[in-house]
Amino acid sequence: MLAPVNPDATLAEGETLGARFARIRATTEQLTRTLTPEDQVIQTMPDVSPTKWHLAHVTWFFEEFVLKPHLPGYEAYDPAFGFLFNSYYNGVGSMHPRPQRGLLSRPGIEQIRAYRRHVDDAVNALLARNPTPEVAALVLLGTHHEQQHQELLLTDIKHVLSVNPLRPQFQAPEPDDGPAAPSLRFLAGGGGLVTVGHGGEGFYFDNETPRHRVFLEPHAIANRPVTNGEYREFIRDGGYQRPELWLSDGWSTVRERDWERPLYWEVDLDSVFTLGGVLALDPDAPVCHVSYYEADAFARWAGARLPLEAELEIAAETVAIEGNLQQSGRFHPARGRGEGMIQIWGDVWEWSASPYTAYPGFRPPPGAVGEYNGKFMCNQLILRGGSCVTPADHLRPTYRNFFYPDARWQFSGIRLARDSQTTEGA
Incomplete structure (x- = not known):
């Protein structure tokens, strides 16, 4: 750092x-x-x-x-x-x-x-x-x-x-009885040469620098994260039994660990453990606690892909940092509302397809306080956007979170992308 x-x-x-x-x-x-x-x-x-x-x-x-x-x-x-x-x-x-x-x-x-x-x-x-x-x-x-x-x-x-069989509550739950999530649409993203990374003003962690240029192909990003209902259709379509959808390491992990659904989902696929105890699964809320392997498999099943971290950064730059973050006190993903690019901040950390590596010209700062980030730049994937337990004033468009591809206990979810500027509904 x-x-x-x-x-x-x-x-x-x-x-x-x-x-x-x-x-x-x-x-x-x-x-x-x-x-x-x-x-x-x-x-x-x-x-x-x-x-x-x-x-x-x-x-x-x-x-x-x-x-x-x-x-x-x-x-x-x-x-x-x-x-x-x-x-x-x-x-x-x-x-x-x-x-x-x-x-x-x-x-x-x-x-x-x-x-x-x-x-x-x-x-x-x-x-x-x-x-x-x-x-x-x-x-x-x-x-x-x-x-x-x-x-x-x-x-x-x-x-x-x-893991407690009494399934205790951390706090009383807050039901979400608002309107259903908006339809999934793909919004055109910026292509060509773009500049990403932190510019050096204000607070930042070392792995967000230096600011540099990357070339993006024409692409489109989903207007919202994948919902529980959409992910449940993937399960019911045999998603966890179809090796052609999975990366090799992912398929090995699914078989070794007997994964059949996201972490904390009950066997009935209609209820889920939350910090408010066991609740009915909201089909319109973002799916949460999925690994990179599961996110990638779902994207293949949906005829899409996971976005690059630069694509997510560019998409987040013009969106105010507000939403279902730690300050809401909900501590659970909520239904999306609004038009355009929504929920890119909060609710769930969104897996990218980008490996956690150093930016061009990166040098870890000297001393013990600077040793943390650089030594983890191997075998992990980048996530963006924060979650329902992330403090709002801790985030910025350049923030890079990173976890191993099999990690599921984090509040991690899925936003889809495509390799064209198609803006039709999914």
């Missing part, structure tokens, strides 16, 4: 860096308000981290990269926490294995909350000293890092609650 060039450029109007720090930290705490201490210690698979680990890790980030180097006389709250709550930052030391985070019964949740208060007090003291631009940039970076973990916290606790 990369600190912003101009940290003040991405603060909300009238919001100071200290106020943003307090707001982000308070939001994280608010997201855990319905959880019991027992909820917060469970790890259901290697990709899932316990809630209390997220709470501690984002706090360790501020302690390690902001306080230790920049607050004279600061001493670590507990030296052992550097080992327990480091994630991937090899430049600052070793770490507890990720698949074993759920084995840490101690420190307990109350001690971790005391750790958060201790670090918050120290950061606030540092900010009160009229910090240098470097310190301000690191604090802003830490808040965006914490917003990433807010999203992960919700994603992970959904998986934790889903």
Whole structure:
């Protein structure tokens, strides 16, 4: 990750860096308000981290990269926490294995909350000293890092609650009784030489740079994501039993893991587990929790393809960042409404056909804080647009999310594309 060039450029109007720090930290705490201490210690698979680990890790980030180097006389709250709550930052030391985070019964949740208060007090003291631009940039970076973990916290606790046979609710559900989703249409996208990537003003992560040119063939992109009802037709048409629809690795994964439907769908294909418990499957809401393999297979079945990340970036540039995002409090995809390109922000992360690789001229920044993104540029695919658990002020058109092609526990969905400028209905 990369600190912003101009940290003040991405603060909300009238919001100071200290106020943003307090707001982000308070939001994280608010997201855990319905959880019991027992909820917060469970790890259901290697990709899932316990809630209390997220709470501690984002706090360790501020302690390690902001306080230790920049607050004279600061001493670590507990030296052992550097080992327990480091994630991937090899430049600052070793770490507890990720698949074993759920084995840490101690420190307990109350001690971790005391750790958060201790670090918050120290950061606030540092900010009160009229910090240098470097310190301000690191604090802003830490808040965006914490917003990433807010999203992960919700994603992970959904998986934790889903394996409980009581199927408990994280929060009360919000029914969507609005109009049906608009008909699927393909809208002409811009072709030719286009410029993508972050231009260097305001906040960004290093993998969004440098800005560069790419050539796009004439294409069209769907006006909205694929719905549950459309994906259910794919299932009923034997989609999970037809090898000709699947990439070789995808077909092997389907057989090895006995996939028959998206993650969290019930066997009846009429209900789904959500953070509001088990609900009736809404055929007009975007399909969610599908892997890249499933997204690609559906696109083939539909006579389309997945969009390139540059196609999605260009499509998102002129659309305001608003919609069903974390701030809505729904934490579940909603029906699309409106005309033109809709739901390109929020609801579901949209798989692209683009591999996660470096942009031309990319160089990872030096130091431990810059080591994160570059070393993962292999064997993963790009997703764009954010989801129903992504904070709105964390997103921008150049934001690149990335996951392995078999990942399904994220709020990931599908938007189709075609290789022509056809705008007829699908």
